[in-house]
Amino acid sequence: MVANDKPGTFQYEQTPVYTTSNGCPVMDPESSQRIGQNGPLLLQDFHLIDLLAHFDRERIPERVVHAKGAGAYGEFEVTDDISDLTSIDMLSEVGKKTKCIARFSTVGGEKGSPDSARDPRGFSIKFYTDEGNWDWVFNNTPIFFLRDPSKFPIFIHTQKRNPQTNLKDATMFWDYLSTHQESAHQVMHLFSDRGTPYSYRHMNGYSGHTYKFTRPDGKFNYIQVHCKTDQGSKTFTNAEAGQMASENPDHHTQDLFDSIEKGDYPSWTCYVQVLSPEQAEKFRWNIFDLTKVWPQNDVPLRRFGKFTLSKNPENYFAEIEQVAFSPSHMVPGVEPSADPVLQSRLFSYPDTHRHRLGVNYQQIPVNQPLRAFNPYQRDGMMAVNGNYGANPSYPSSFRNMTYKPVKPSQEHEKWAGAAVAQQLPVTDEDFVQPNGLWEVLGRQHGQQDNFVNNVAGHLCAAREPVRRRTYEMFRRINKGLGARIERETEKLAPHPASQAAGVAQARL
Ligand code: NDP
Ligand code: HEM
Helix, strand or coil, X not given: CCEEXXXXXXXCCCCCCCECCCCCECCCCCCCCECCCCCCECCCCHHHHHHHHHHHCCCCCCCCCCCXXXXXXXXXXXXXXXXXXXXXXXXXXCCCEEEEEEEEEECCCCCCCCCCCCCCEEEEEEEEECCEEEEEEEECCCCCCCCCCCHHHHHHXXXXXXXXXXXXXXXXXXXXXXXXXXXXXXXXXXXXXXXXXXXXXXXXXXXXXXXXXXXXXXXXXXXXXXXXXXXXXXXXXXXXXXXXXXXXXXXXXXXHHHHHHCCCCCEEEEEEEEECHHHHHXXXXXXXXXXXXXXXXXXXXXXXXXXXXXXXXXXXXXXXXXXXXXXXXXXXXXXXXXXXXXXXXXXXXXXXXXXXXXXXXXXXXXXXXXXCCCCCCCCXXXXXXXXXXXXXXXXXXXXXXXXXXXXXXXXXXXXXXXXXXXXXXXXXXXXXXXXXXXXXXXXXXXXXXXXXXXXXXXXXXXXXXXXXXXXXXXXXXXXXXXXXXXXXXXXXXXXXXXXXXXXXXXXX
């Protein structure tokens, strides 16, 4: 390797000389040193030991969630002025372009799991802005299963494998959802056909959380971001998704790679919903409750940009496996809101990166900001960027340093702090928006039928008391919906005598 200028761009000599890792030329990489033709191997064979020892360490921990994914590079362009809302440098003028990398993923499956599984999809983008890396760590649904972060590890366990059988477990899955009914809205999204997108190119991305767009004078607005696919929303039916899981488990990965390779670049148009602090105070919905959307009739979408993906990674591991997104990677002009789930995520991602990639994960080329200067962070495993050389490791009176003034926004959340600090009980209000989605499905041919069948085909494998409780959850959304789900599920459910342990069924 000769040079490394930008993330993902490496140059190699035309006919490189093969060497050991310390650069010593090797005559034959496929021949180990031994005594005579049939003699034992020699410990002095550094090439062999170097090769084996490195191979033994090839795997790093896969992401604890969102392990299966695909990504590509691209560019964001500002299409409409929103400088009245935020001082984010990347959004400062119409036409301004910023390089980015995106990674899309499924959530619950392992690295080798099928792309077409019924699951939410991750939708992450890292923007290399002039004032630092700004990450969007979004999903393809505008809401989530929970609003108290302590439930996240517990919830994820129910989506993964049964600790005894090591199988996906429909009872465990629905047991959690039917006893934590604030998840009803996300369940509606997951079991609509949007739970099985046709490809990563054909789905939207949503911040889900409320963030704050701030201005240098300390004024701010609450916002939510929407990225709408310019390819059009396209989904698999349950049957098609199941078939694709066996025909090509890497369908989404291949679709993204192939379309970029042939110049068919996917793009998304970005919008923002905006509420002033005063509007938020009077708003019907708690803006820090991640299980709720902001109805678009009340809070219209305002367009501000577009991003296009146009370059595949050169190396999957270096650039996609090692990319590290975090909601806490922010830039001046955007701040977190008091949403408790967002607040917890601000901690969780850099914490898992330190575990998964090491304490110096920001030095990995794909994660490097355009310019970062932080000589007070020193040393640690894999400090590969020169470790700030002779720069003082403290604010020395002998070294000039510029500290840029960044005024924090006023702490408006004080008015709502007490409310979000407590766990919110599930009330009838939690079923209003799920019913709104049921009505949206009713406007699209066949979508309500598909929804009922998608649930029934999965729920039927759960044990009987769990099924009953789940029917009641759907009845709270809409009486007719609950009745239809009960009818269709019971047709498929095994006879009680044959449902011994109630475990295990693939998710599709
Ligand atoms: P609207 O009728 O104004 O908007 C409904 C939105 O639903 C559309 O804009 C579309 O968003 C999305 N949608 C369309 N078809 C589907 C589908 N098959 N599965 C999932 N989403 C779909 O009503 P509201 O804003 O009052 O929302 C009604 C319901 O729509 C909500 O309860 C929510 O579940 C869902 N929704 C709302 C969003 C929001 O931010 N308000 C965003 C997405 C869904 P898009 O163009 O982004 O696909
Ligand atoms: C990945 C934690 C909620 C979107 C991850 C990872 C962790 C995590 C530990 C693995 C990251 C890595 O290894 O690089 C949590 C916690 C949550 C939460 C603790 C709630 C308390 C959410 C929500 C969203 C989301 C609400 C979307 C709005 C994502 C995405 C990824 C991810 C897109 C994949 C990032 C990538 O492509 O590398 N999450 N998560 N998560 N999470 Fe979350």
